Amino acid sequence: MNSKTESRAPVSQQALRVQQPFDSSQIGAMVTIEINEKKMQVPLGTTILEACAQNQVQIPTLCHHKDLCTAGVCRICVVEVDSMKTLQAACAFPITQQIKIKTSTEKVRKARRHIIDLLLSEHYGECYTCVRNKNCELRSLASEYGVDGFTFGHPEKRKHDIDKSSFSVMRDMDKCVLCRRCVRTCIDLQEVGVLEAVGRGDQTHITTFMGKPLSEVICINCGQCVNRCPTGALYTNDPSDDIWRAIDDKKKHVVIQTAPSPRAAICEEFGMAAGTSLTGELNTALRRIGFDRVFDTNFAADLTIMEEGTELLNRLKSVVVDKDTSVKLPQFTSCSPGWVKFIEHFYPEYLDHLSTAKSPQQMFGAVTKTFYAQEYNINPEDIVTVAVMPCSAKKFECNRPEMDSSGFKDVDYGLTTRELAKMIKEGGIFLPEMPKSGFDDPFGEASGAGLIFGATGGVMEAALRTAYELVTGREVPFEKLRIEACRGFEGIKQASVKLKNCVPDYTFLEGVDLKFIVAHGTANARQVMEMLKAGELNDVHFIEIMACPGGCLGGGGQPIPTSPEIRKKRAEAIYAEDESMTIRKSHENPRIKYIYEKFLTDGPCGHKSHKLLHTHYTKRGNFIV
Amino acid sequence: METMQIEKTSRKGIVLFSEYVAGSAIRKAVKIGREEVLFELRDSKLKGRGGAGFPTSTKWMITAAASAPKKYIVCNADEGEPGTFKDRVLMMEHPEIVFDGMVIAGYTIGAKTGILYLRGEYYYMLEFLENHLSGMREKNLLGKNIIAKEGFDFDIQIRLGSGAYVCGEETALIESLEGHRGEPRNRPPYPVNTGFMGCPTVVNNVETLASVPHIIMKSGKWFSEYGTDKSTGSKLFSVSGDCENPGVYELPWGMTITEVLDIVGAKNTKAVQVGGASGICLSHAQFNRKLSYEDASTGGSIIVFNESRDILHILQNFMEFFVEESCGQCTPCRIGNVKLLEGVKKLRNGNYTFAEIRNLRELGQTMQVASKCGLGQSSPNAFLSILDNFSAEVFQYTSSDKHNGVNNE
Numbered sequence A: 001m002n003s004k005t006e007s008r009a010p011v012s013q014q015a016l017r018v019q020q021p022f023d024s025s026q027i028g029a030m031v032t033i034e035i036n037e038k039k040m041q042v043p044l045g046t047t048i049l050e051a052c053a054q055n056q057v058q059i060p061t062l063c064h065h066k067d068l069c070t071a072g073v074c075r076i077c078v079v080e081v082d083s084m085k086t087l088q089a090a091c092a093f094p095i096t097q098q099i100k101i102k103t104s105t106e107k108v109r110k111a112r113r114h115i116i117d118l119l120l121s122e123h124y125g126e127c128y129t130c131v132r133n134k135n136c137e138l139r140s141l142a143s144e145y146g147v148d149g150f151t152f153g154h155p156e157k158r159k160h161d162i163d164k165s166s167f168s169v170m171r172d173m174d175k176c177v178l179c180r181r182c183v184r185t186c187i188d189l190q191e192v193g194v195l196e197a198v199g200r201g202d203q204t205h206i207t208t209f210m211g212k213p214l215s216e217v218i219c220i221n222c223g224q225c226v227n228r229c230p231t232g233a234l235y236t237n238d239p240s241d242d243i244w245r246a247i248d249d250k251k252k253h254v255v256i257q258t259a260p261s262p263r264a265a266i267c268e269e270f271g272m273a274a275g276t277s278l279t280g281e282l283n284t285a286l287r288r289i290g291f292d293r294v295f296d297t298n299f300a301a302d303l304t305i306m307e308e309g310t311e312l313l314n315r316l317k318s319v320v321v322d323k324d325t326s327v328k329l330p331q332f333t334s335c336s337p338g339w340v341k342f343i344e345h346f347y348p349e350y351l352d353h354l355s356t357a358k359s360p361q362q363m364f365g366a367v368t369k370t371f372y373a374q375e376y377n378i379n380p381e382d383i384v385t386v387a388v389m390p391c392s393a394k395k396f397e398c399n400r401p402e403m404d405s406s407g408f409k410d411v412d413y414g415l416t417t418r419e420l421a422k423m424i425k426e427g428g429i430f431l432p433e434m435p436k437s438g439f440d441d442p443f444g445e446a447s448g449a450g451l452i453f454g455a456t457g458g459v460m461e462a463a464l465r466t467a468y469e470l471v472t473g474r475e476v477p478f479e480k481l482r483i484e485a486c487r488g489f490e491g492i493k494q495a496s497v498k499l500k501n502c503v504p505d506y507t508f509l510e511g512v513d514l515k516f517i518v519a520h521g522t523a524n525a526r527q528v529m530e531m532l533k534a535g536e537l538n539d540v541h542f543i544e545i546m547a548c549p550g551g552c553l554g555g556g557g558q559p560i561p562t563s564p565e566i567r568k569k570r571a572e573a574i575y576a577e578d579e580s581m582t583i584r585k586s587h588e589n590p591r592i593k594y595i596y597e598k599f600l601t602d603g604p605c606g607h608k609s610h611k612l613l614h615t616h617y618t619k620r621g622n623f624i625v
Numbered sequence B: 001m002e003t004m005q006i007e008k009t010s011r012k013g014i015v016l017f018s019e020y021v022a023g024s025a026i027r028k029a030v031k032i033g034r035e036e037v038l039f040e041l042r043d044s045k046l047k048g049r050g051g052a053g054f055p056t057s058t059k060w061m062i063t064a065a066a067s068a069p070k071k072y073i074v075c076n077a078d079e080g081e082p083g084t085f086k087d088r089v090l091m092m093e094h095p096e097i098v099f100d101g102m103v104i105a106g107y108t109i110g111a112k113t114g115i116l117y118l119r120g121e122y123y124y125m126l127e128f129l130e131n132h133l134s135g136m137r138e139k140n141l142l143g144k145n146i147i148a149k150e151g152f153d154f155d156i157q158i159r160l161g162s163g164a165y166v167c168g169e170e171t172a173l174i175e176s177l178e179g180h181r182g183e184p185r186n187r188p189p190y191p192v193n194t195g196f197m198g199c200p201t202v203v204n205n206v207e208t209l210a211s212v213p214h215i216i217m218k219s220g221k222w223f224s225e226y227g228t229d230k231s232t233g234s235k236l237f238s239v240s241g242d243c244e245n246p247g248v249y250e251l252p253w254g255m256t257i258t259e260v261l262d263i264v265g266a267k268n269t270k271a272v273q274v275g276g277a278s279g280i281c282l283s284h285a286q287f288n289r290k291l292s293y294e295d296a297s298t299g300g301s302i303i304v305f306n307e308s309r310d311i312l313h314i315l316q317n318f319m320e321f322f323v324e325e326s327c328g329q330c331t332p333c334r335i336g337n338v339k340l341l342e343g344v345k346k347l348r349n350g351n352y353t354f355a356e357i358r359n360l361r362e363l364g365q366t367m368q369v370a371s372k373c374g375l376g377q378s379s380p381n382a383f384l385s386i387l388d389n390f391s392a393e394v395f396q397y398t399s400s401d402k403h404n405g406v407n408n409e
């Protein structure tokens, strides 16, 4: 299926491909070029930057990002091209003829230094107090390209106040270098369009609609802009000080749940290559820094599958058997709070399609302050629930006023992978060297199905593993339970499974081709919604949508940088961990069986679970609340 | 809206202000055919009058050769360069050659639509120009099957700019036409390949297009006999500043500054700014330089300053202009101009070090090569040339002059 590939950013911010009378990649047209006096051949249309990267020549970049269309605005990547009077931006220059390129002549080196000097002359901020200290592209450029003083001065005063209005994303525009990556992220990757460059000349700045605080504009809190900002101008709202206070308070019982994506990515914060899950090490580290209990979010993911899967089967029954026209299909997943806010704003008329099941994070909070408190005889008032999430929108989600079904704020703090890594470092712990340990009861056991929630398509795969078996009595018919149709990073995936030889309860589904769609990134979500609007999806039953590119593993709270390659590595780590688990299906998790026996006694989607595990949505449209 | 009284002066000149019968070049172009039009243009060696000086025939040939369902011809009438007002005169006094030039361009490259991008401040001309276009439609010089030639369809729309200098840059102009912020695009690709709405587009200055009908009527060879070898034909110069007869002059390329100063009656001239704010500032010693693409190049603007003028004050004005008019997209131009302006202010109150000024000079050179578009690439020209040509005056203040009442604002 066609995913979104076209950019909606103004053309001034894109490197357009020169129109060729033929598709050069098809016939493999090659051009001979020279980089620093070395001859080589590259495919027609390759940018100078790509050609250099393929040939181990480093070119500094700042406005360029692999996930985004090319802007060519920072000019740090300039190189010399023979026959051209001016220097050319390597990131934006498509090679269409034989050229000779020089990448570090005196002119080039001087220009790069000047550009960094100029950026620093407008950059208010000190590295030692900055969230991006040690992981800042501006700072690296300055140290790598010979900047040794403030040639053109350095500001002594702030020009803008920090916008701290949002639950999720903070904006310190004094650190902005106007690379516009956030603008392109928000309009292209996410199609939300919160951020825009406004003003001309020295007045140019990045701002929101009418310059309002972020909490007063339509932002879905996905944090994708944060992940692509090269500096500390955008960052997430960090609750770690409050969490430390709770840990230090002897009266408080502080429990933490960890989601699969942070576990698969936190290694990157400790200098390791992407793609190693440090689940066991993390458990030990969390105990050492003082959390009273360490739980596995995947338990709640399994719970979500039970609730959401049952809801789907109920909807199917209402539609197929009872012909109830008020029940809507396809059903959409609801575990991505960025996506939930997106549909609330942009497609409020379709909220009936959204599963009422809460996200795993919120289910967890609700059962912790009820079931867990009861079983272990702890006053829920003293329980502080922390959720380690790959996501910045989770911070907004846990602050939704309706998320208090336990009688308290179900989840007190949403903590991102990056913020947790900082806490661990402050705790004096080098994570990769920790001994491994397990999770705590009663939410210590989870299935591989809950785990793969972290990758786009994971919720669908997990739901199918359970729903198919409930309906047919048999395992999904795939080798090692791998449902490949759900996997991979294509923007929109569509597939179906045939339901045959159904068990007596589900004979009404006999012969039905269960159709599903998986999409990630809200630009793709928008495309799916437009298809739905156009009536093209009337025969689809279930749609999984994740707000972030790649799913949760590409969430706005994950380690920076991000790129397609890094996200692929994280996904591999998650799928590998799934296959190492003994339990691979949510309904087989003994802890799930236990909670339905002991606590949610009227079963999935029963009265009690409705109160605790389901929610309702707000038709926001253009309004903020 | 008030209607302006249009003053019809009868200027005489060698090319642009020579006799021309409206529509005649369109007829002749169709008679001789596309290729001949391109050959005549090639022979004329006409170069773009908008500033960059790109050979017009090459631009047209590339676009004519492109196979695309739609092509466009855009007439750049943004005329925002300080001290330039010759396009205004052409459009008010000789709209027929401008529009006939567009029609011929459309015919030659195979475009069905022409767009005149009119500077926002020129909105008062809109009615006059629209009336002229209506007249052309009535005479079948626009519309379907022009001059009864089967399949020769072409029409012209006028779009108003909204006052940004940078929108005169051809790719920013196209962005603006498409409804975006007026910001220059990455090039390549150039508009001839990927222009308005992604289609091959010729963007030409008003004067460039106005030269075409004369070339078609009197041949490229005739045109190339005026001017110098590399700068053929005539040029409209907008002369302003300290002289007795400011105004628009049609002169052959290759005249010296001194000759022009004589013609316009300038006395006690200290400095001449050639090419507007983005041009260079020449002192007495260079007045023998020739106005031409290969020597002292200009899109038309010539500003004369006499001995009473403060050169740093002039420079400060130019730099303030660029600080404001930069589109703010790229680093060298957005911040570089601010730094140059700060430097000028420091020079004015004597509060500078030579090291600082040396750094700024190098910065200016970087801006010339590293900026994304012509605005940033040319904005340091005035700064650098004034430092070179007026060093005694530039460095006249020392820090002890700081409080001597030298105006810093």
Ligand SMILES: Cc1cc2nc3c(=O)[nH]c(=O)nc-3n(C[C@H](O)[C@H](O)[C@H](O)COP(=O)(O)O)c2cc1C
Pocket: B047, B048, B049, B050, B051, B052, B053, B054, B076, B077, B078, B079, B080, B081, B165, B166, B167, B168, B169, B170, B171, B203, B204, B205, B206, B208, B209, B373, B374, B375
């Ligand atoms: C900042 C800037 C402003 C410009 N303004 C104008 C303008 O007002 N009119 C114009 O014809 N060309 C202007 N140009 C030049 C155009 O980009 C372009 O080169 C020209 O329209 C091409 O036409 P020509 O080949 O006929 O000269 C400007 C260029 C720059 C960089």
Ligand code: SF4
Pocket: A123, A124, A125, A126, A127, A128, A130, A131, A132, A133, A134, A136, A137, A138, A139, A175, A231, A232, A233
């Ligand atoms: S954004 Fe980068 S350069 Fe700026 S203060 Fe932070 S770490 Fe330092």
Ligand code: SF4
Pocket: A169, A185, A186, A190, A192, A193, A194, A195, A218, A219, A220, A221, A222, A223, A224, A225, A226
């Ligand atoms: S958090 Fe998401 S929606 Fe909000 S500004 Fe950033 S990219 Fe846009």
Ligand code: SF4
Pocket: A175, A176, A177, A178, A179, A180, A181, A182, A183, A206, A225, A228, A229, A230, A231, A233, A234
């Ligand atoms: S906020 Fe960050 S990403 Fe956005 S323009 Fe500024 S530096 Fe770039």
Ligand code: SF4
Pocket: B166, B183, B184, B325, B326, B327, B328, B329, B330, B331, B333, B334, B371, B372, B373, B374, B375, B376, B377
């Ligand atoms: S050089 Fe100046 S006007 Fe041109 S793109 Fe850069 S900032 Fe904009």
Ligand code: FES
Pocket: A060, A061, A062, A063, A064, A071, A072, A073, A074, A075, A076, A077, A078, A089, A090, A091, A092
């Ligand atoms: S990285 Fe190429 S211009 Fe910014």
